[in-house]
Amino acid sequence: MGVTISADSACDLFPDLYKQYSIEIVPLYITVDGKTYRDVFEIGPDELFANYEKTHSLPKTSAPAPLDFFELFKRETDAGNDVVHIAMNSKFSSSYQNAKIAAKEFQNVYVVDTFTLSSAQGILVLKAADMRDAGKSAKEIYDQIEIDKTKICTNVLLDTLDYAYRGGRATMLQMFGANLLKLRPCLLLDTHGVLTVRRKFRGNFPQVCKEYIRYILDMPNADGERAFVSTTGMDQVLFDSLVQMVRDSGKFREVLTSRAGCSMTVHTGPNTLVLFYKEK
Incomplete structure (x- = not known):
């Protein structure tokens, strides 16, 4: 008997990390x-x-159906495996709820609501995979991820509020005010899954990105293990320089990069930047 680790596609472990x-x-x-x-x-x-x-119209996102999860859980449990499924923030999607519905049909499927998404969720998924490879049981993995999810730090730097406005997460006044003043908000996604404005940066985009990275690196209590530098898409030379800033800081044992997928992109737009990590 083994342990299967699964996640919805909001975890952003692409193109190769999930493999x-x-x-x-x-x-x-x-x-x-x-x-x-x-x-x-x-x-x-x-x-x-x-x-x-x-079109200036946002695409619609929808969660996998309970049947999608059921088919995966049945295939893995029929093969003799326990399953730990790590789901995106239940306040943003019904993906977690649908996975829980499917898991009710099995005795050995554990479902975690991470209250986060993108590579913050990805950090938890990779931790679960590390524990699986170390021989831990599904229950041990589930219990540890339930603890670790309360220590994930997610501060999202936006280049524009246009997507947030069209998705109903910002008012027209906020959008035009930010554009007029060249303000770029940094949003905190807390460990209860609630999104708030943490800070507003002002200036040209490359300058703000570097200031943001320095701001996050100066935060205390990082666990020093794995971090992700993620973007929804930006100039590659700039992105590489920001990743190098994080690596040169020596603050993390491993610094990975990711291109955020559709579930985050739809709500944040291009040029979004995040340095994800876990606290001690």
Whole structure:
């Protein structure tokens, strides 16, 4: 008997990390111009940006159905495996609830509501995979991830409030005010899954990105283990320089990078930047 680690596609462990760590992925669904696609496997953020530029209409996202989770859980449990499924923030999607519905049919499937998403969720998924590879049981993994999810730090730097406005997360006044003053908000996603404005940066985008990285690196109590530098898509030279800043700081044992998928991109837009990590 083994342990299977699974997650929905909001974990942003793409294109290769989910394969490298043997993670089973249940994709969300993205509807664009009336046609529905499987997140990551059939559509990516570049297609969303191109469609938005043409239509100024945001795509619709929807959670995997309970049947999608049931099929995965049944296949793995029939093969003799326990399952630990690590879900995105239940306040943003019904993905967690649908996984719980499916898990009720099994005695050995554990479902975690991470109260986060993107590579913050990914950090927890990779920790679960590390524990699996170290021979820990599904219950031990589940119990540890329930603790670790309360220590994840997620501060999201936005370049624009346009996507947040069209998605109902910002008012028109906030959007125009930020654009006029060249303000770029840093949003805190706390460990209860609630999003608030933590700080507002002002200046040109490359300058603000560097100031943001310094601001996050100066925060105390990082566990020094694994961090992710993630973007929804930005100038590659700038992104590489920001990643190097994090690596040169020596603050983390491992610094990974990721391109955020559709579930985050839809709500934040291009040029979003996040340094994800866990506290002690």
